[in-house]
Amino acid sequence: MREFFFTFPDGSLDYDCAACGGACCRGHGFGGARGRALTGFLDEHPALELMVVRAAGSEIDVATTRTGCPLQDVDGLCSHHSRRGLESLPTVCRLFPFDILRRVGDTLFVSPHHLCPLELVVPPAPGRVKGSHEALRLLLGAMEPEMFEAKSPLPSPADALAVVRRERLFLEHVTSRLGASRFLETLESLPSHGPGVAALAERVSQLLGLDPGARRPVFTAPVEAVLHALAPGLRVDMLHLQEPAALAALTITARVVFEVLREWRGPAPTLQTVHDIAWAQQPTIRLLAAWDELPRGVATTIPRDLNAEQCLDLGLMFGAFNQGRGGWERLSEVAEDRPRYVTISLLKDLARSAGA
């Protein structure tokens, strides 16, 4: 029996292909398990067969041009879908945009793809929108077994059970407060949110030059709701973190989003906007929030005798990082003379080298 965990509140996400005009079919390609559905589909459409860019092992990848897939009509909709119905499409097309799959033990984590301009539905309407868990569960249940070969970040079944339980509780919590609470209040009301989380978030906010007390953007209410919907999905890349570090990372993420949006002059930011702002800083935020836990390859970059407190000092981090690149710079110089964008960029380099 396959278990699924949907990393967004049930019934909170919807989309409208007619209004979008087929963004997912333009230039991003598609792929999937080399099962009967996909190979039969390619047999039927020789133009697509010519666009196969990889057929290795159990997987096939097909390219699409930036102006579209050969099967798209002038309105951007899929002609195969219009003529033959949803059921005749390959699984990857039927599943999109809920096609980011990660296997954790025996549970498949299913997350939305934010290439799709998803709309947030508040209050959620399970059963009445496309992002309804039950409908997706039925679709996933009929998938080829090869689709379950997605990489697992947690090979240990014991860890996997604990992680799945933890993530389900987090999802339940944010779902119960979606549209009714500020995001940081929702995090603070979790039993696992202790004083250490706030202290860590403060230190990292200082490092990033964030000002938590600054004026809030005009779009506060919708953005607060969007953060609730996005947070369980962002946590999929934090499964290796202890809970305080994961909560600190989400706190910092919210602060980064609000600070960027303070300058926002365009139409109301969408779920996609908020996701993209949050996503851009995730490796840096994960690295800083989890600094105390980093036993991994960082040791080759950061001198072993720096303790966690020192590592949260930007000057020392830059110095250590530069040493990893072949020589110390004067710490006062690196700490004081760099503008924030250079800081952010260096931290991203560091996060990459640390695999955060």
Ligand code: SF4
């Ligand atoms: S990107 Fe989303 S809304 Fe647009 S066509 Fe694809 S599935 Fe539909």
